[in-house]
Amino acid sequence: MLVLWPVHQLEMDHSQYLGIMTISAVLKEHTISTEVIPADLERISKRVEREEEVILAFSTPSAHATVYIELNRQLKRRHPQVFSVFGGTHPTYFPEMVEEEGVDGVCVGEGEYPMLELVAARAAGKSVNSLGNWWIKEDGTIHRNPVRPLIEDLDALPVPDRSIFRRAADQSSSHAIVMTGRGCPYHCSYCYNHVYHRLYAGKGNVVRRRSVDHVMGELRQLKEDGCGFIRFMDDLFILLPEWVHEFAGRYREEIGLPFSCLVRANLVTEEIVASLEEAGCHRIMMGIEAGNERLRLEVLKRRMSTEQILKAARIIRGAGIKLVTANILALPGGSIREDWETVDLNIRARPHYASASVLQAFPGTEIHEIAEHLGLLEDDHLERVSQGGFGFTTALKGTDPGEIRQIENLHKFFPVVIWFPWLKPVVRQLIKLPSNRLFELMYMACINFGTHFISIPPAIGGPLLWRKLNRRFLPGSRRSAKRAEAAGA
């Protein structure tokens, strides 16, 4: 029995999925074979033909749902014996995707033990119809099973199996993503988190943290493997100040690598930022999201004041840590005027790099309901937000196409106008022009600069960018692809 994960854009360094790594580690503890493979029809076909029994597993963010459903449909037509399951964010919040042609099962919520049970049951020739967390389709009937309780003790999980990605792709191991906990107590309307709280009501604490000891074990291993930079991907790294202070002291002594993390403005204090700085924090990402307080509070449901945001930015910058902000444009109930307010608040906060997305109102989130209530959803909305693009254009309707164009163009100028506020009058005129490739290229250049030279120390980000350009534009990219093919197929 082989569990095979096809991964879209596997050759890119950002395609490291902790969910896949952790499930793979759990399965390997039970001597089950696992592999990751590029999401390529021919290569998967060849690999499937060499195995007696394969479970195809797709870890599915909403932005990749359409790509994976179509790939799976083609695979199932060639190999009807394969069992295909989907997990991750999109299936968790939109389990109805089990009705799609070729989908045998959808895992709702945390996947480690549900996946183990499913593989074990299939290996033993038993029915999988009543396993917790699974929506299973059999002979046209759908079996919808409730979620089991959340994993209470995250220390009970093994260290993520990073080898599964290293073997399959020519990825760099110079940096690694790490999660020290799961869950967030807040309820921002555009985030899946509040749905998770509903889904698991009465089934345990959504917000959980690994012990500092357990995290250190994983970090020591990463350091031994040559990793030079750690990206902590917890939704709110500073949620528990006591934990952060204990972690910071030990991290400095035992690991000492530069790292980045995510914070929320209302939790930022001088003491906690001082601890992060002493531990070697290189960059902090903080959501500003909207400059307009009404949109921030009533539409995004982010209960924090403009003053709190500016104070947090001052503290972070004052500690000498790089500040990166996250923002969302094209909000329901907003207009280009409010998006300029977001620009203005970022200019006041003075981040080293300001990132922005055009809102994607994913199904299952509260902001999707708000947009629906305001009559802003096109009939093909779901298809448009799950086609693989991310945050470049809006999938919401607007009354004035000229204004939508201005907002989408402002998104491309967002980092530039915050770096150089004196460009504002020029940008106000430029965004009235038709959207074009030049604006997109400029935006991509800004993202790459922000990602590789600000968010990550340039000594690590520079070579990463070179690898990325090499893969994309130079003949060596074919060599890389062949190496990856040899490893994965």
Ligand code: SF4
């Ligand atoms: S603080 Fe972040 S993780 Fe928590 S609900 Fe808001 S957006 Fe989601």
